[in-house]
Amino acid sequence: MQIIREKKELADLILSYKKEHKTIGFVPTMGALHQGHISLVERAKEENDIVVVSVFVNPIQFNNPHDLQTYPRSLEKDVCMLTKVGCDLVFSPSEEEMYPKQESIQENFDFGLLEQVMEGASRPGHFFGVAVVVSRLFLMVNPDRAYFGEKDFQQLAIIQKMVRQRDFKVQVIPCPILRENDGLAMSSRNVRLSPEQREKAPQIYQVLKASNELVGKLSPQELKNWVLGEYKRLNLDVEYFEIANAITLESLTEWEKEQGSVGCVVVHFGNVRLIDNIKYF
Numbered sequence: 184m185q186i187i188r189e190k191k192e193l194a195d196l197i198l199s200y201k202k203e204h205k206t207i208g209f210v211p212t213m214g215a216l217h218q219g220h221i222s223l224v225e226r227a228k229e230e231n232d233i234v235v236v237s238v239f240v241n242p243i244q245f246n247n248p249h250d251l252q253t254y255p256r257s258l259e260k261d262v263c264m265l266t267k268v269g270c271d272l273v274f275s276p277s278e279e280e281m282y283p284k285q286e287s288i289q290e291n292f293d294f295g296l297l298e299q300v301m302e303g304a305s306r307p308g309h310f311f312g313v314a315v316v317v318s319r320l321f322l323m324v325n326p327d328r329a330y331f332g333e334k335d336f337q338q339l340a341i342i343q344k345m346v347r348q349r350d351f352k353v354q355v356i357p358c359p360i361l362r363e364n365d366g367l368a369m370s371s372r373n374v375r376l377s378p379e380q381r382e383k384a385p386q387i388y389q390v391l392k393a394s395n396e397l398v399g400k401l402s403p404q405e406l407k408n409w410v411l412g413e414y415k416r417l418n419l420d421v422e423y424f425e426i427a428n429a430i431t432l433e434s435l436t437e438w439e440k441e442q443g444s445v446g447c448v449v450v451h452f453g454n455v456r457l458i459d460n461i462k463y464f
């Protein structure tokens with residue numbers, strides 16, 4: 184496995200793969216890898232000749248400096264995990280390499296409602312930062328397929344829209360959420376939970392799962408109230424819970440069976456912010 188830090192070196196390697204007509208699967212990450220990330224890499228490996236993984240903690244997508252500062256970093260361990268799973272190339276650029284100081288960020292995006300609700304409303308500038316880094320990485324890696332987790336459901340919708348808008352020749356592959364045995368969605372941030380918080384955190388998904396049983400009996404608004412009531416009863420610090428159309432992310436008054444309905448939640452444990460979701464149809 185090659186570990187590359189510079190764009191120029193990456194470009195040379197990508198060119199050599201393209202010359203050999205090898206297909207490239209790409210998994211963008213911020214490192215601190217866990218089995219959830221690895222499941223994306225395994226899928227990429229099954230479907231492509233070459234697998235490229237980027238490891239870059241993207242400063243411009245953090246709206247909270249404390250979150251950026253404390254974001255776990257473990258490149259050595261990440262490299263071990265990626266070697267084991269058969270990744271071909273790790274691209275781990277410096278901040279200067281991605282955002283040269285003498286160049287201002289020129290990109291512009293308009294994702295409409297997709298960037299205004301939920302994470303977009305809670306984290307101003309977050310999706311702009313995501314779109315900038317992913318579009319730059321797409322241009323550098325030029326992948327045939329790119330793999331994104333459904334854990335970041337709204338991010339996936341944004342990336343799909345960006346690919347359509349910019350006409351990137353990449354197939355975006357959504358991958359299911361990987362969970363710990365107790366149901367907690369795997370996340371790089373889980374290591375920052377105290378033992379007590381870690382014990383309580385599976386309640387996030389327990390409530391989502393229980394809500395799935397009530398879909399036929401309640402309207403989206405009634406179900407939303409039920410979920411919020413359950414979280415309150417359990418004393419969880421919920422930032423938001425929304426039930427939305429799985430494509431447009433519009434808030435639902437009636438169940439959307441064709442495009443799908445999704446319940447999205449953010450819960451805080453101290454200053455650790457955890458995200459999760461469930462697909463209802």
Ligand code: AMP
Nearest residue numbers: 212213214219331332334335360361369
């Ligand atoms: P991150 O490093 O958090 O930016 O995540 C990199 C990619 O891994 C994103 O596409 C995430 O949605 C995906 N991912 C993170 N956690 C999980 C998980 N538990 N299951 C599946 N995919 C995940």
